[in-house]
Amino acid sequence: MTAHERAGVALVTGSSSGIGQAVAECLAMAGWQVFGASRRGAASAGAKPAAWTPIPLDVTSESSVAAAVATVLEADQRIDLLVHCAGISVAGSIEDVSIPEAERQLATNYLGTIRVIQAVLPAMRRAGKGRIIVVGSIGGLIGLPFIGHYSASKFALDGMVQALRIEIAPFGIEATVLHPGDIQTDISTNQIEGERTGTGSVYHRRFKATVGAYDKAVREARKPDVIAKAVLKLLARRTLPVRAVAGTPSERAGVVLKALLPSRVFETIIRKTYGL
Ligand SMILES: NC(=O)c1ccc[n+]([C@@H]2O[C@H](COP(=O)([O-])OP(=O)(O)OC[C@H]3O[C@@H](n4cnc5c(N)ncnc54)[C@H](OP(=O)(O)O)[C@@H]3O)[C@@H](O)[C@H]2O)c1
Numbered sequence: 001m002t003a004h005e006r007a008g009v010a011l012v013t014g015s016s017s018g019i020g021q022a023v024a025e026c027l028a029m030a031g032w033q034v035f036g037a038s039r040r041g042a043a044s045a046g047a048k049p050a051a052w053t054p055i056p057l058d059v060t061s062e063s064s065v066a067a068a069v070a071t072v073l074e075a076d077q078r079i080d081l082l083v084h085c086a087g088i089s090v091a092g093s094i095e096d097v098s099i100p101e102a103e104r105q106l107a108t109n110y111l112g113t114i115r116v117i118q119a120v121l122p123a124m125r126r127a128g129k130g131r132i133i134v135v136g137s138i139g140g141l142i143g144l145p146f147i148g149h150y151s152a153s154k155f156a157l158d159g160m161v162q163a164l165r166i167e168i169a170p171f172g173i174e175a176t177v178l179h180p181g182d183i184q185t186d187i188s189t190n191q192i193e194g195e196r197t198g199t200g201s202v203y204h205r206r207f208k209a210t211v212g213a214y215d216k217a218v219r220e221a222r223k224p225d226v227i228a229k230a231v232l233k234l235l236a237r238r239t240l241p242v243r244a245v246a247g248t249p250s251e252r253a254g255v256v257l258k259a260l261l262p263s264r265v266f267e268t269i270i271r272k273t274y275g276l
Contacts, residue, residue, distance in 0.1 A: 012036050012085065014135075015052070016039070019185060021036070026229070029051065032081070034053065055071050080130060084133070089191045090147070090149050091197070096201050104192070108153075136154045136178065137154040141154075142254060145274065179243060181251030182220075183218070184221045188219075193211075210276065254269075
């Protein structure tokens with residue numbers, strides 16, 4: 001029996017960069033047959049041949065998602081695992097981010113996730129098994145100022161996965177949401193700042209200081225392979241938990257404190273942390 005037969009076929013979205021790329025590489029090393037999907041597709045593979053197959057995917061397009069899933073199924077007739085990492089971050093105060101900008105955030109992070117899940121579920125149901133790991137964010141457990149729509153998209157994923165798990169359990173399919181803390185990737189370089197966040201905004205100074213602090217934290221954060229290892233750890237479990245948090249001790253402490261402390265006290269901690 002080959003390693004591929006042992007581990008199965010995985011679709012990893014967001015594989016052109018950061019967390020998705022690390023997950024695709026790590027799963028391939030662990031013996032999975034990996035299809036890594038992103039808008040950059042094969043262009044993301046670079047000069048060295050990837051241990052996984054890059055395919056084009058835009059999660060905001062119904063036809064692109066259908067084509068990507070069809071490519072995997074044509075090659076291997078099955079999808080045993082979806083690790084959904086594709087995502088973007090839109091920054092700005094709630095007042096300054098326009099509705100089209102907020103829609104773009106949710107179209108990629110929330111509806112894009114649903115679109116991919118809807119596309120893989122029929123094959124998983126036919127097989128009577130499958131695992132779905134959605135990459136959320138600690139920002140989906142704690143509302144983060146000036147990236148509120150990003151936080152909202154990740155809170156939405158956590159709530160959606162809670163519902164999804166119960167719906168798909170009878171088909172032998174499991175789902176979980178993995179919430180990372182800060183990870184050193186291109187996420188803040190790729191961040192989209194709302195058009196109204198400029199110097200004319202009443203929020204401008206606090207906005208810039210806060211996203212600057214987020215950017216610094218990302219630049220100094222742990223490398224994406226820690227999330228790839230967290231994915232492997234989840235896959236080693238007999239059953240997937242409702243959610244998992246992959247953070248530093250202080251990030252994990254933040255999540256625990258939020259659950260334990262009165263909301264106002266926790267809010268004060270967040271304000272003090274970012275000088276707001
Ligand atoms: N870095 C962190 O600190 C951190 C913390 C918590 C959670 N996360 C989450 O981790 C996930 C990965 O982010 P990252 O940090 O690795 O950022 P990244 O380096 O910017 O990677 C984002 C990935 O998403 C893909 N993507 C974006 N829009 C897409 C679309 N419409 N269709 C298909 N793919 C798309 C990008 O590929 P293309 O541009 O080629 O499409 C890229 O591969 C995101 O969901 C993010 O919210 C990150």
